[in-house]
Amino acid sequence: MDRNVKYLIIGAGISGLTFANYADGDYLIIEKEKEVGGYCRTIKKKDYVWDYAGHFFHFSTDEFKKKFLDSVNPEDIKYKDKNTKIIYKGELVDYPFQTNIHQLEKEEFIDCLYDLFHKEEKGRL
Ligand SMILES: Cc1cc2nc3c(=O)[nH]c(=O)nc-3n(C[C@H](O)[C@H](O)[C@H](O)COP(=O)(O)OP(=O)(O)OC[C@H]3O[C@@H](n4cnc5c(N)ncnc54)[C@H](O)[C@@H]3O)c2cc1C
Structure with a gap:
């Protein structure tokens, strides 16, 4: 294929498709x-x-959420209560794991907090 385009986009994931949607040229x-x-x-x-x-939308602003909702047929949107859990060491922890570490055993919770606190320090090693 011999073709000249303004933008060559590698990958049709959400990033590539979004870029294409807003591209100001071919x-x-x-x-x-x-x-x-x-x-x-x-x-x-x-x-x-x-x-x-990806299985749920992260809307960082109400404006973006509105933009999305305005572009979708309301009849195509299905709202569901989400009940997702992770089995961790035989216990159920709510998803997402990283925001529910307070549900872990106390010792483990403290270990996680310690690691989070020292995360940047460890990253630099
Ligand atoms: C486990 C998990 C859960 C997640 N949950 C959520 C969520 O709930 N909500 C949310 O908003 N986000 C979530 N994310 C993040 C979200 O999935 C990603 O941020 C998003 O899909 C990234 O899109 P992307 O287009 O940048 O990359 P990708 O989706 O990785 O797309 C890249 C595309 O490029 C193609 N490609 C790669 N190399 C080449 C090549 N050499 N030539 C041609 N094509 C190529 C690939 O096949 C692919 O289609 C989650 C991510 C993970 C891993």
């Missing part, structure tokens, strides 16, 4: 997989759906 997206989405893909196996990674 573009070509190259994707190594057979489908777009990157880590935002979902596969279905038997009766279950599995998210590769």
Whole structure:
């Protein structure tokens, strides 16, 4: 293929697709997989759906949330209460793990806090 474009986008994950959506010129997206989405893909196996990674939206501002909601047909949006847990050492901890470490055994909780406190220090070693 012989083609000139202003933007060559490597990867059709959410970043590549978003960039393409706002690009002020022509573009070509190259994707190594057979489908777009990157880590935002979902596969279905038997009766279950599995998210590769992303499964809920982080809206950093109300403005962005509104922008998203305005661009989607309200009938296509399904609201679900989320009840996700992680089995850790035989106990259930609410997801996401990192914001629920207070549910761990006291000693383990303190270890996590200690590691978090010294995180930057360790990163520099
Ligand atoms: C376990 C987990 C859970 C997460 N949960 C959430 C969540 O709940 N909510 C949320 O907002 N975010 C979540 N994230 C983060 C979110 O999934 C990522 O930030 C986002 O998907 C990254 O998108 P991206 O387009 O930058 O990269 P990717 O999704 O990795 O896309 C990159 C694309 O480039 C393609 N590619 C790579 N190399 C090449 C190449 N050489 N040539 C051609 N194509 C190439 C890949 O196939 C892929 O399609 C989670 C991440 C993980 C790992």
